Amino acid sequence: xxxxxxxxxPSMRHKVSPAEWQARVDLxxxxxxxxxxxxxxxxxxxxxxxxxxxxxxxxxAYGMLYEEITASSLIKIDYDGNILLxxxxxxxxxxxxxxxxxxxxxxxxxKHEIACVAHTHTWAGMAVSTLECGLLPNTQTSMRFAHIxxxxxxxxxxxxxxxxxxxxxxxxxNAMILRNHGLLTVGNTIAxxxxxxxxxxxxxxxxxxxxxxxxxxxxxxxxxxxxxxxNYQPKTRRPFGVLDWPxxxxxxxxxxxxxxx
Numbered sequence: 001x002x003x004x005x006x007x008x009x010p011s012m013r014h015k016v017s018p019a020e021w022q023a024r025v026d027l028x029x030x031x032x033x034x035x036x037x038x039x040x041x042x043x044x045x046x047x048x049x050x051x052x053x054x055x056x057x058x059x060x061a062y063g064m065l066y067e068e069i070t071a072s073s074l075i076k077i078d079y080d081g082n083i084l085l086x087x088x089x090x091x092x093x094x095x096x097x098x099x100x101x102x103x104x105x106x107x108x109x110x111k112h113e114i115a116c117v118a119h120t121h122t123w124a125g126m127a128v129s130t131l132e133c134g135l136l137p138n139t140q141t142s143m144r145f146a147h148i149x150x151x152x153x154x155x156x157x158x159x160x161x162x163x164x165x166x167x168x169x170x171x172x173x174n175a176m177i178l179r180n181h182g183l184l185t186v187g188n189t190i191a192x193x194x195x196x197x198x199x200x201x202x203x204x205x206x207x208x209x210x211x212x213x214x215x216x217x218x219x220x221x222x223x224x225x226x227x228x229x230x231n232y233q234p235k236t237r238r239p240f241g242v243l244d245w246p247x248x249x250x251x252x253x254x255x256x257x258x259x260x261x
Contacts, residue, residue: 061089077101113188
């Protein structure tokens with residue numbers, strides 16, 4: 001558990017609107033959950049959320065572990081990367097990771113309906129990202145991503161010229177595999193994006209485990225895969241995260257409620 005007395009960041013609550021503060025709390029919770037489910041990579045990677053009613057978004061400070069992140073530690077930037085609001089980091093001057101800005105600003109700027117963008121470098125996600133076959137619809141869970149997007153690797157995502165291709169490749173899907181890189185999910189809420197990320201990670205782990213058995217895998221008929229995929233779409237079910245997000249917050253509150261600070 002994080003000892004919040006070791007690295008305490010002054011509260012930002014009085015500097016932001018109630019809507020932004022709620023977004024900060026939920027985003028900090030998402031970072032803690034990514035760490036809890038072991039989908040983090042030290043200080044790398046990023047989860048962002050659009051600030052309600054603004055052309056800006058919140059993202060992690062480059063230098064903090066996911067398990068340390070709080071509502072007040074998040075940095076607010078605009079689509080051009082200008083820092084609009086930055087916490088006081090004791091003894092440090094953390095900024096925003098360049099790749100995080102390029103990836104997340106591209107999607108937030110182009111797709112206003114998307115509230116949250118999550119990107120990871122997990123061992124399972126990176127492994128599947130290197131396979132020519134991509135993600136296989138070999139389980140009920142992975143069939144949710146039967147039409148997942150792919151983005152070819154063009155080097156570390158540092159150049160703004162990469163943004164248009166990234167957005168085009170994502171299309172209207174809520175998940176994308178960055179070839180030779182990692183995973184990316186989006187959602188109309190933080191809860192949706194985290195739910196997709198958790199299920200996509202599980203799909204990748206299951207595929208790697210099955211392929212490691214060196215035994216033929218059962219191929220599900222395409223029409224069954226498509227029917228299953230459709231059952232997971234917004235038009236046929238409630239939005240993801242509606243039921244599990246409150247339970248996940250209760251879990252965090254039992255483990256360490258300091259994410260709310």
